[in-house]
Amino acid sequence: MSIPAADRMSPQERRAGASLAAIFGLRMLGLFLILPVFSIYAKTLPGGENLALVGFALGAYGLTQAIFQIPYGIASDLWGRKLVIVIGLLIFAFGSFVAAWAPDMNWIIAGRVLQGAGAISAAVTALAADLTRDEHRTKVMAMIGSSIGLVFALSLVGAPVLYGWIGMGGLFVLTGVLALLAIVLLLKVVPPAPPRHGHDKLPLRRVLRDPDLFRLNVGIFVLHMVQMAMFVVLPHALVDHGGLAATEHWKVYLPAVLASFVIMVPAIIAAERKDRMPPVFRGAIALLVAVQLGLLFFGQGLWTLALWLLLFFVAFNVLEASLPSLVSRTAPPAAKGAALGVYNTTQAMGLFIGGAAGGYVAQHFGDNAVFAACAGLVLFWLAVAGSMNFPQRRVAAVAAQDI
Numbered sequence: 001m002s003i004p005a006a007d008r009m010s011p012q013e014r015r016a017g018a019s020l021a022a023i024f025g026l027r028m029l030g031l032f033l034i035l036p037v038f039s040i041y042a043k044t045l046p047g048g049e050n051l052a053l054v055g056f057a058l059g060a061y062g063l064t065q066a067i068f069q070i071p072y073g074i075a076s077d078l079w080g081r082k083l084v085i086v087i088g089l090l091i092f093a094f095g096s097f098v099a100a101w102a103p104d105m106n107w108i109i110a111g112r113v114l115q116g117a118g119a120i121s122a123a124v125t126a127l128a129a130d131l132t133r134d135e136h137r138t139k140v141m142a143m144i145g146s147s148i149g150l151v152f153a154l155s156l157v158g159a160p161v162l163y164g165w166i167g168m169g170g171l172f173v174l175t176g177v178l179a180l181l182a183i184v185l186l187l188k189v190v191p192p193a194p195p196r197h198g199h200d201k202l203p204l205r206r207v208l209r210d211p212d213l214f215r216l217n218v219g220i221f222v223l224h225m226v227q228m229a230m231f232v233v234l235p236h237a238l239v240d241h242g243g244l245a246a247t248e249h250w251k252v253y254l255p256a257v258l259a260s261f262v263i264m265v266p267a268i269i270a271a272e273r274k275d276r277m278p279p280v281f282r283g284a285i286a287l288l289v290a291v292q293l294g295l296l297f298f299g300q301g302l303w304t305l306a307l308w309l310l311l312f313f314v315a316f317n318v319l320e321a322s323l324p325s326l327v328s329r330t331a332p333p334a335a336k337g338a339a340l341g342v343y344n345t346t347q348a349m350g351l352f353i354g355g356a357a358g359g360y361v362a363q364h365f366g367d368n369a370v371f372a373a374c375a376g377l378v379l380f381w382l383a384v385a386g387s388m389n390f391p392q393r394r395v396a397a398v399a400a401q402d403i
Helices: 011-032 035-042 051-079 081-101 105-117 121-130 134-188 204-209 211-240 250-273 277-297 302-330 333-365 367-385 394-402
Strands: none
Touching: 011 081, 011 121, 011 134, 035 051, 035 134, 035 211, 051 081, 051 105, 051 121, 051 211, 051 333, 081 105, 081 121, 081 134, 121 134, 121 302, 121 333, 134 250, 134 302, 204 211, 204 333, 211 277, 211 302, 211 333, 211 367, 250 277, 250 302, 277 302, 277 367, 302 333, 333 367
16 A cells, blocks of 8 residues: 555655764764773773773763753754754864873863763754654654664774774764764755744643653663663673674674664564554563673673673664654654753763763672663663553554544
8 A cells, every 4th residue: 555645754854864864873973983992992091090980981971961952952942953053063073183182081081071062962853853744753753863773883893993993093083073074964965944933832841740751761861871881891891701802893793783783673663563662662671681681690701792782782773763753752742842852861861870880880899780780770761661651653543533
């Protein structure tokens, strides 16, 4: 059965979704390229032997993201989405170049703080909402969310190889260059935002008090906290327990990433086209619990670590694609911008706290304590998600009205 033309995404909507997802991806690729190898590189810098400081350097980006997400969103309402996104990307690029020059951990932290101050996530998602109709907004939000999971996976594959070629300074320079390329893409490819019209706005407290949005915000917070904490210790585990040098880690990441996307696709299809989002979503969270327990109790040996990494990528990619889509569908129409601003703020808080807490726990209690803490956090999320009300699919809702 063919889809009526009126129900299809317009060429402008497809262009907006693809280009904004690419902008998000370019920025996040540069950020994620640092994760797999930073804790190894940090040992070569003054202060880098302190894992708590290393974790803080990884998470410092998230701290300033958390501070600036909502103000950037408000500024984009006042002065335009594209202007705010350009300013944010310029600040992010400057921070990347500071980190590339940094002679010690303190300057690395300064660069990471500046990177985080370019907090454009809320403005990008608000622009996506401006450029799409309500019935297609979920698809575009899912494209943007999926881009994060995709570039995270690519960074884990490419970072060890690039680190061997250009070093950490080169990775930070590449990060800045990718941000500048994203500016070109924004100005040349993304369609112009439509004129803004006045509309009623729900108070921010209504968004904060919505129980289902709260559950989704808990989810993105835990997901990125666990991600950052894991990658404070996983590179060392591959070296110490897997016997694999940092420049060889791609030999684990590449097959795990490719296989995870093959496994992920049927889950996403079942969730979106067959209206199976609740079991797929909760199943991905449960899989994340299993990964943390597996790393805790069965994390010895290269093949075992590769298996847990594969399963982690499957769960992470499903959840990273699903969460922003669910937020955009759950939020009241008049409060989508506010809801996305809060969502991106909690995501950034998870990045900061995950890096800082992961480093502290590893420094004082060992690597296994990190996996145990992550397992407990994800179990808490699974309990929270157990009572969540999932938004009804639009096609199903329309069909029900026609009966």
